[in-house]
Amino acid sequence: MTQPLRLGIAGLGTVGIGVVKIVKQQADLLAARTGRKIEISAISARTRDKDRGVSLKGFAWEDDPVALATRSDVDVFVELMGGSDGPAKAATEAAIAAGKDVVTANKAMLAIHGQALAEAAEAAGSVIRYEAAVAGGIPVIKTLTEGLAANRITRVMGVMNGTCNYILTRMEATGQGYNTLFEEAHKLGYLEADPNLDVGGIDAGHKLALLSSIAFGTQVDFDGIELEGIQRVSLDDIRQAADMGYKIKLLGVAQMTGRGLEQRMSPCLVPAASPLGQLDGGTNMVVIEGDAVGQIVLRGAGAGEGPTASAVMGDVCDIARGFRLAVFGQPATSLTRATRAQSVLPAPYYLRMTLRDKPGALAKVAAILGNAGVSIHRMRQYDHVDDKAPVLIVTHKTTRTALDEALAAIATTDVVTEAPVALRIETV
């Protein structure tokens, strides 16, 4: 048996403690499977004196994660602090500079600085692994970079924020509105410190940016994502979708089109009977389509101590086994800059708007849509309440450009009370 693999763990929150537990409790299993002992040399966290429910005796302590990352008795720097910049990035850079390998769950850091970090790591001969950064316990990075390595990937889709899916599922199940269930999720501790990371789709967008890069061999481009959160999804939308045989999910889609890379993270209508439509609660699902393999669907827990620590330790095991892979599946210097192509392919859309009680209001909306080339498949207007009438429209296939033009024109009229809600109906 070769030398032990020695970890330095920065960040002792839920995931960090989950990792410590696995290293301690599964020592024999890990050694049998990787051929090496896996040990923890040193740890670091914001607060030292705190009962974390597991003994940390025998691990050296560092106040400074940079010092931890560069210790001579650390082979792998395990970064579980989070945050796109600050200590996480500084310590990761220091680890790479010191020739260490890095395992991280930090989607924000990689979505924003992934290209630079990957180039630095590959120049230094280090690997950066981040299975835990996307879809928790589901080995989706491994599936894309390795299992499906012989495929030209055509599309990647995913429901990758459990909190959003929890809120949307509970809205349908309980008939309670978004605000009530946002509060519930907050009380249950499901929301990030900045809730907009969850409900604004940013967290899921970070994950999608990483998957895009691997799938299409392109430099990670978080800013290129057409991003929309779930804040404007109403109970009406969910009920109408259900009536038509759909569910509303915060869905990420990345696909390479003739015009460039399309990346979207937005609430979409998906068929209720599809695997994505059937995904309730906090579970994550990723759908990968490749030219040879067809469609692969992966489903599992997207967060939590066990699943996330499982993913971190899967990466550690790969390193222990000597598996060395470029950060995004091929050398960072070979990744191309994709042209951004937003919603090029036409799709049907679901629209909701609130009309004022004015003569000809509906006709005006219909005329604007028609002039923009957006053809109406179904329309339903409800009774006026307090001078306002909700109108629901399902369009035929249209481009996002045409639709956005029409919606902008509608918003500037005096017949609607607020900007219309438009949700794409996705074929999955």
Next chain:
Amino acid sequence: MTQPLRLGIAGLGTVGIGVVKIVKQQADLLAARTGRKIEISAISARTRDKDRGVSLKGFAWEDDPVALATRSDVDVFVELMGGSDGPAKAATEAAIAAGKDVVTANKAMLAIHGQALAEAAEAAGSVIRYEAAVAGGIPVIKTLTEGLAANRITRVMGVMNGTCNYILTRMEATGQGYNTLFEEAHKLGYLEADPNLDVGGIDAGHKLALLSSIAFGTQVDFDGIELEGIQRVSLDDIRQAADMGYKIKLLGVAQMTGRGLEQRMSPCLVPAASPLGQLDGGTNMVVIEGDAVGQIVLRGAGAGEGPTASAVMGDVCDIARGFRLAVFGQPATSLTRATRAQSVLPAPYYLRMTLRDKPGALAKVAAILGNAGVSIHRMRQYDHVDDKAPVLIVTHKTTRTALDEALAAIATTDVVTEAPVALRIETV
């Protein structure tokens, strides 16, 4: 860039040709992702002169797969002939003896000779990879051996024979009986040359045996599987199951119990609303449960040129990247011999039997069940037709041992026309 990785491919059926196509068409992609050119040096098949729809020019030809496997210009022997013994085994052994790596889709060979082949390969420093042997394009071997390497696996379940799932799904959809749909599957080319490999559950059993070994660190034990095919599943069973909210699936289950390793491949009732219950047609699904990760569900095409070739080439890419892993995820010499434990944990069962029109027939059946400690949850008797009356029973949880005793006793009475059908109701 290092030296090219040179393949020798034995077997040019659907999968072999799929592999050739990927190597030719995706040469740049494969080189970018693995850092090496992947080339085909030589090929072998039963018939040389045959239009296979793709040019084989430039590849050396060998009539004898053993000669192919040992050529000096072959680094990886790609075995796609099939068959547990004969040329496939001889050539695989020859490849290992010559220090080659092996990639195979041959579940039968590995389910029966896996331990010996793994020991030989590991002694020779060779790897044997077989992602394509289990669940077609789904990277389930990789997920178990690598992605979930830090988990103690608690249970693996799978629907892994597309032909059986196709027949069962079509029985429900069309109301046609087993024999009619068996013929349909035959005409569509979905059945193996020996159809019993499919409908008898043997093919799926081979796959389960491989997953068990990886999941539990045990020597592959195909003979230890409690094996039952779908031949006795009737339209009545499917309809009754549906009435109760279940679907019938040929389901493989492997779990480590306190008494040993339980491995079953048999038609089971699973909740219609569960991912397994919703799996229609030829698609495969594998459910993996681990102590840290919870439940992971993988779904995809279980057969066909593209998906299977994708899996073969995924293994080839791993080898090109220098990933070297023990055949069953840990050294073959460290795998234990598991005690066989058949259906130790109690479960509810669905029973169907045909009673003769005799006074007290039903009472006799009920009494035998009661005496064996099998308690009845629901029972339904239909009208007698031609002196025979179908009876459907759902039991409370019972052990398989108690149930088998009761069924054996019932079969020896004069009140039933044939041995009862018993299908386990599985919690998934």
